[in-house]
Amino acid sequence: MPNFSTNEFKPGLKVMLDGEPCSILENEFVKPGKGQAFNRVKLRNLKSGRVWERTFKSGDTLEGADVMDVDLEYSYTDGEFWFFMDPSSYEQYSADRDAVGDSGKWLKEQERYEITLYNGTPLAVTPPNFIELEITETDPGLKGDTAQGGSKPATLSTGAVVRVPLFITVGEVIRVDTRTGEYVSRASKS
Amino acid sequence: MTDWRPSASLEILAARAALLADLRAFFAKRGVMEVETPLLAQSTVTDPGIEPFKVCDGAEPAPRFLQTSPEYAMKRLLAAGAPDIYQMGKAFRSGESGRHHNPEFTMLEWYRLGWDHSALIREVAELVCGTLGVEGWQVWPYRRLFESQLNFDPLDSGISLSQLTDIAAAHVGPVPDQLGRDGLLDLLMSHCIEPAIRDWGVVFVTDFPVSQAALARHITVAGEAVAARFECYAGGHELANGYWEQVDVALLMAQFAADRESRAARGLPARDEDPRLLAAQDAGLPSCAGVALGVDRLLALQQGVESLAEVISFDWSRA
Numbered sequence: 142m143p144n145f146s147t148n149e150f151k152p153g154l155k156v157m158l159d160g161e162p163c164s165i166l167e168n169e170f171v172k173p174g175k176g177q178a179f180n181r182v183k184l185r186n187l188k189s190g191r192v193w194e195r196t197f198k199s200g201d202t203l204e205g206a207d208v209m210d211v212d213l214e215y216s217y218t219d220g221e222f223w224f225f226m227d228p229s230s231y232e233q234y235s236a237d238r239d240a241v242g243d244s245g246k247w248l249k250e251q252e253r254y255e256i257t258l259y260n261g262t263p264l265a266v267t268p269p270n271f272i273e274l275e276i277t278e279t280d281p282g283l284k285g286d287t288a289q290g291g292s293k294p295a296t297l298s299t300g301a302v303v304r305v306p307l308f309i310t311v312g313e314v315i316r317v318d319t320r321t322g323e324y325v326s327r328a329s330k331s
Numbered sequence: 332m333t334d335w336r337p338s339a340s341l342e343i344l345a346a347r348a349a350l351l352a353d354l355r356a357f358f359a360k361r362g363v364m365e366v367e368t369p370l371l372a373q374s375t376v377t378d379p380g381i382e383p384f385k386v387c388d389g390a391e392p393a394p395r396f397l398q399t400s401p402e403y404a405m406k407r408l409l410a411a412g413a414p415d416i417y418q419m420g421k422a423f424r425s426g427e428s429g430r431h432h433n434p435e436f437t438m439l440e441w442y443r444l445g446w447d448h449s450a451l452i453r454e455v456a457e458l459v460c461g462t463l464g465v466e467g468w469q470v471w472p473y474r475r476l477f478e479s480q481l482n483f484d485p486l487d488s489g490i491s492l493s494q495l496t497d498i499a500a501a502h503v504g505p506v507p508d509q510l511g512r513d514g515l516l517d518l519l520m521s522h523c524i525e526p527a528i529r530d531w532g533v534v535f536v537t538d539f540p541v542s543q544a545a546l547a548r549h550i551t552v553a554g555e556a557v558a559a560r561f562e563c564y565a566g567g568h569e570l571a572n573g574y575w576e577q578v579d580v581a582l583l584m585a586q587f588a589a590d591r592e593s594r595a596a597r598g599l600p601a602r603d604e605d606p607r608l609l610a611a612q613d614a615g616l617p618s619c620a621g622v623a624l625g626v627d628r629l630l631a632l633q634q635g636v637e638s639l640a641e642v643i644s645f646d647w648s649r650a
Binding site for chain 2 (some may be wrong): 148169170171172173174175176177178179181194195196197198199200201
């Protein structure tokens, strides 16, 4: 991978720091009146998700990280790994529990996910912002209830639990915002 | 494409015009003469902390350098007998780009014959306080500032490089390699001191370590050798840097030699001293004090905006 100098550090650039792949979040140039110039850099460790703050001498370099985002289709899990497929090349990728993380509860077969690959291996799985899933379990709706009023927990086909309006019943498909885990609407019938 | 539009509002550009007029009036009233010196020169600075832009053109026999400050040319004017002079114009520094830096910026530089840095501090204070509408200003020797904020004496040679590295790491986290003593002090200055003095109003930092003297005289204060150099800070940002100018040619040569060593140690390209500056100083630079002030930063502070892009018609990304 090429090396990048501090003046090339832009948000989103993927670099190696302390042997870990990181994504640059912020890069601030600071310099006392005279003397040494520095770059104060915020990076997200793509493995741990932690944000690091580091100071570099201006002109210092970091090695680029072999990290790229690809859209893959979720296939299945064997409990240990989650398998994804490139729909154009049919190439398979297996993501471990760390890579799947909290996204596991939004994984639906044949749905597309953004997979961050590091040296060709999934590092992180990002679901689409909105996803449509079927209700598999919830208390029966109460007669006469409308959109206003209370909510109740409902279990979705992927195992995720979200709060839904009282009128939603088992077997219905709903639209959920995966960023907040909130119910958005009933899915449009297709 | 929307970045054809200016990065500064038209209201701020009007305030900029008013500030430039006020600054010229300030010097006119004091009988300081405005001068203009070349932007494209055959020589440039040896300072290891400054990188000039090199301009190459097939029609010219050799590349030229965009000036990083009009200092050398103005000193040549003084050596040639010029009276008190000031200059307000563009200066250029490669790689200095950020919220508080624009590689092309407006610099106000002036020289006062027969003055020392203390006298010049008073004049800078008058200009800065007047522009910002604040009363009062403080003077802090470099050493006292570090002692009060970081609890150690930066001039104490008993503190080893590794101890200083530990101090820096304790305050800012992992420290870049091979910074050296002054690099570590610069790190603490920019990461700890500058934020700490943000609300102190106008602050002059004086009596820098001699290793950071640049072209200032070395003087003795309370038995300790220090540089007759000052920096003016306001809102935690450096606004101006001034010297009681070094007139001793042997000491000037020693400074250039130190710069050369420092450039080599940092792996920077070697740079020759400006022979015309040396010849002028050899002919005799009269005793004087000089200062360079960042006009864009002064305007940003006056207008209460955070970034230089908001006070420059077209910032670096739109230029």
